[in-house]
Amino acid sequence: MPNIFTTSYVDPDLDGVACTIAYAEFLxxxxxxADACLMGKPTVEAKFVLTKLTIPHPIIRTNFEPDESLILLDASEPIHFENHLTLEQVIEVIDHRKVNEAAKFTNAKIQIEMVGAAATLVAEKFLQQSITPSTKSAQILQAAIISNTQNFQATTTTDRDNTIVKWLANIAPLPADFTHEMFAAKSDFSANKLQTTMDTETGIFEIAGQRLGLVQLEMVGS
Ligand SMILES: [Mn+2]
Incomplete structure (x- = not known):
């Protein structure tokens, strides 16, 4: 039984899901x-990508035993893990957020670097260690970087994101039209999808003692 679990924040987006799956494979x-687990439901987009790439849905875990260790990907705010785990259980944090409280995870090795997606940092680990990711990991990491950087248009995009996607595409390219379908899937707010998306795309921050919620909706052709 593994006692290391990779995971992301509760109700993770595609970047968090991709990192969780691929980093467990890397370890x-x-x-x-290590085993990948999700705390809660992935976003509509992440679910679409798992189905489209026929990647099995990771197990869901929201509570952990005291002897289990956690690695947090695309997440570094203790506030996101309240009532789910203790700060001491976290042994590693990999994220790409300037505003973070990663230092509160006192037992963790911390890697926070300003790139377009946490998936870039995970993909670079494979490259640095000369480990070829599986087709599914190579594909979901690419999808996460493309999504998180809004197809390399976001101002947070770096050369590292571009370079690593080219390396991943050489190993296993994404299916034709995949990028368009992924953005279209994320733009579908019909029926109860707007509510679902708002539930999962709400970021909670603590600034000067105040809790602040921020919802981000991304859509094509708006
Ligand atoms: Mn991210």
Whole structure:
């Protein structure tokens, strides 16, 4: 039984889901025993990508035993993990947010770098260790970087995002039309999807003792 779990914040987006899956694979390839788990439901977009790439949905875990260790991907705010785990259980944090409280995870190795997607940081680990990711990991990491950088148009995009996507595409390209379908899926706010998206795309921040919620809706052709 693995006692290391990779995960992201509750109700993770595609970047969090991709990192969770691919980093568990990376750790297993380096001789560790890790399992990917999601805390809650992935976003509409992340669910679409898992289905489209026929990637099995990771197990769902919202509580952890005291002897289990956690690695947080695309997440670094203790506030997101209240009542789910203790700060001491976290042994590693990989994120790309300037505003973070990662230092509160006192037992964790922290990597926070300003790139377009946390998936870029995870993909670079494969490259640095000369480990070839599986087709599914190569594809979901690409999808996450393309999505998170709004197809490399977001101002947070860096050369590192571009470079690593080219490397991943050489290993396993995404299906034709995939990028368009992914953005279209994320833009579908019909029926109860607007509510679902608002539930999962709400960021909660604590600034000067005040809790602040921010909802981000992304759509094509708006
Ligand atoms: Mn991200």
């Amino acid at each position: 297993n390839a380096t001789g560790k025993t």
